[in-house]
Amino acid sequence: MSGIVTLVGNPRGGSRTYDAAVRAAETVAGRLGLDGPGEIVDLAAAAPQLLAPGASAAVEIALEQVAEAEVLVVASPTYKGTYTGLLKVFLDRLPGGALAGTVALPLLVMGDAGHALAVEVHLRPLLVELGAVVPTPGLALLESQLADLDAHLGPWADRVAPQAAAVLREGARA
Template sequence: MSVVALVGNPRAGSRTLAVATEAAGTISRGLGGEGRHEVVDLSALGPHLLAPGSHAGVEVARELVTEAEVLVVASPTYKGTYTGLLKSFLDRLPPDALAGTVALPLLVMGDPRHALAVEVHLRPLLVELGAAVPSPGLAVLESQIPALGEVLAPWADRVAPQVAGALKSARKDVGRFAAHP
């Protein structure tokens, strides 16, 4: 099973990167894996996302994201929503690029008043791209980061069965569509 963390923080080495990496490993283990996952950190790709033409790094990132079975999509909360960097990357994907992918939206925020942003803003974007989003998104407060394991373990216990069910459904749909073009 392929698990990928897509990180939309413009700062390299960010707290969002740390949270997303840990979340991807935790959900991988929760699904019976060994915690292996890939990470797409958009901080290094920012200058290339709006440039004309293609860039090898962006194309590799695109491939990793669109071929993931489980995609943890993480961003810090900027102005009550996800970052423009994440939006710029996802805007480059064609319609239904995430069909067959189970996506888990995750926002890192400084204030609990922004907790609904993960459901109101990030979830619809992932659904628009064709992803199955079987569970509520995860809002992680910056104050929770020092005890991240205490946040992620119960989250993974709760969402892993939903992700497993969505993966089975996605595999059936892919098989059905392949058999009947």
């Protein structure tokens, strides 16, 4: 296991989703006493290799980083009411149970509050299916909230960090 890893499923590099994910990882890491944001897996850089036939060393390394995370912040913009296809293509490459023992923290950035449940209804079940423990709540960030990100990250991290810490303690005992 390797501390905290941030997985960004935005197809555009340098996105607001990337910035929000890194800041979320730093905030949670601070609450957990981990170095954050740790490793960052930006799928924008890996997109061509994800959809190409054949193996890719970059994709394999990214999959390994994600599978070895103790805490995994998974971030995506909201597309069509859910996470991006790019994130799904990447996570589909993980075998079932690959995230067992991992605390996964889902984060979606959205333009409309009507999509706020997508983080719980769509992204959480995918992470649970892969074996992750997903503390409540996931983070649904409106684009309008990005200007004052710390005001939203702090309260969210205060809620999920104790749950994450409990899972990490249990894992250390196992």
